[in-house]
Amino acid sequence: MSFNTLPTTTDSARTMTETPPRSTLRLAAVGDLLLTTRPNATQAGRGLEALSDEIRELFAGCDLVLANLECTLTGADQVPTEPRVFASASQIRGLAEAGINLVTLGNNHAFDGGDLGFQTLKNQLDDLGIQACGAGLTLADAARPVILEIKGLRIAVLAVVDGSSGMYRFATHTTSGVAPFEMAALRHTLAELRQDVDHIIFTPHWGEERFRCPSPEQIAQARALIDAGATLVLGHHPHVPQGMELYHNCPIAYSLGNFLANDVYWDNGDVLTWNRFERTGCILLAELDQAGVRSVQQIPVYDDGRVLSIDTSGRGERYLTRANRYLERGITPVRYRLETLRVRTLLPILTQLRWNKLRRLRPGHLRKAIRLFVRGIRP
Numbered sequence: 001m002s003f004n005t006l007p008t009t010t011d012s013a014r015t016m017t018e019t020p021p022r023s024t025l026r027l028a029a030v031g032d033l034l035l036t037t038r039p040n041a042t043q044a045g046r047g048l049e050a051l052s053d054e055i056r057e058l059f060a061g062c063d064l065v066l067a068n069l070e071c072t073l074t075g076a077d078q079v080p081t082e083p084r085v086f087a088s089a090s091q092i093r094g095l096a097e098a099g100i101n102l103v104t105l106g107n108n109h110a111f112d113g114g115d116l117g118f119q120t121l122k123n124q125l126d127d128l129g130i131q132a133c134g135a136g137l138t139l140a141d142a143a144r145p146v147i148l149e150i151k152g153l154r155i156a157v158l159a160v161v162d163g164s165s166g167m168y169r170f171a172t173h174t175t176s177g178v179a180p181f182e183m184a185a186l187r188h189t190l191a192e193l194r195q196d197v198d199h200i201i202f203t204p205h206w207g208e209e210r211f212r213c214p215s216p217e218q219i220a221q222a223r224a225l226i227d228a229g230a231t232l233v234l235g236h237h238p239h240v241p242q243g244m245e246l247y248h249n250c251p252i253a254y255s256l257g258n259f260l261a262n263d264v265y266w267d268n269g270d271v272l273t274w275n276r277f278e279r280t281g282c283i284l285l286a287e288l289d290q291a292g293v294r295s296v297q298q299i300p301v302y303d304d305g306r307v308l309s310i311d312t313s314g315r316g317e318r319y320l321t322r323a324n325r326y327l328e329r330g331i332t333p334v335r336y337r338l339e340t341l342r343v344r345t346l347l348p349i350l351t352q353l354r355w356n357k358l359r360r361l362r363p364g365h366l367r368k369a370i371r372l373f374v375r376g377i378r379p
């Protein structure tokens with residue numbers, strides 16, 4: 001089985017593979033864990049028992065397994081906006097059983113259940129021995145990196161959330177929330193951390209949902225973060241895989257896509273489901289030593305709604321290859337505007353063209369579609 005490899009910014013696609021010495025740290029990073037449970041359900045939703053044996057074995061062979069935990073637990077309060085993404089305690093316990101030992105809570109659903117839901121989740125993670133970063137009851141808590149010592153290496157993991165994610169609750173010195181994406185402050189933090197650690201894993205929640213590529217601004221930001229001291233940039237939020245590249249021999253994954261893609265629920269009974277592309281994610285497998293990144297792989301995974309497994313159909317690998325080629329060609333402002341048109345205008349129109357919705361169309365719907373299209377093609 002062949003898996004996608006990462007292109008450098010100057011060379012064609014290549015594989016970084018060397019026989020790792022014993023001091024090499026093995027890292028697996030995945031994207032969004034949507035551990036959801038239907039509102040008012042008496043049973044917990046599907047959890048990581050859905051992992052295939054092959055993925056479990058892969059995680060068991062890693063020293064560090066990192067995921068974006070895109071959910072929280074219920075609390076006395078709820079955010080007014082929907083959808084809210086609530087997991088159950090049993091689904092959270094499944095993280096440890098699956099071998100995940102580090103999560104980022106820096107995402108736009110961390111406080112869907114208010115402070116109580118967040119703190120209940122954090123307490124359960126602590127009890128399970130799972131480290132977490134990116135959110136807290138104060139800015140100091142949210143911005144604090146996780147520092148690990150593994151196989152003689154000191155590793156810092158830093159998580160932040162960009163305003164593009166729609167997050168409404170950023171932490172302050174006295175209030176809870178997520179750590180904000182502020183470039184000036186991050187450059188200073190990375191420079192300080194790099195004096196004390198061997199590697200920094202930077203994991204931002206950023207970008208636009210369903211966009212197949214990052215924005216030109218994100219590309220500039222990611223490379224600036226590598227220049228400031230990060231060893232890897234591992235992004236999430238778009239819910240689809242975006243391109244990966246090597247910059248100064250450091251991997252940048254703009255979005256790892258969905259990992260576990262459960263349905264997402266509204267209180268009124270509406271359900272968000274995911275298509276084949278959105279159910280395809282990526283495991284980034286990397287080996288680090290004192291000198292840097294020794295090897296890196298993209299491994300496509302597919303969640304069919306029952307079992308989450310390594311994708312051997314060839315479709316996942318094609319998705320990742322296509323995303324990498326977007327980056328190789330360069331994401332110009334014009335290309336990014338075309339992607340904006342595709343996601344915000346064409347996809348909603350195509351959704352309405354499904355037969356079950358065509359039957360309910362009225363003249364006003366057509367006029368609205370034309371307005372959306374005209375608005376989308378304007379510069």
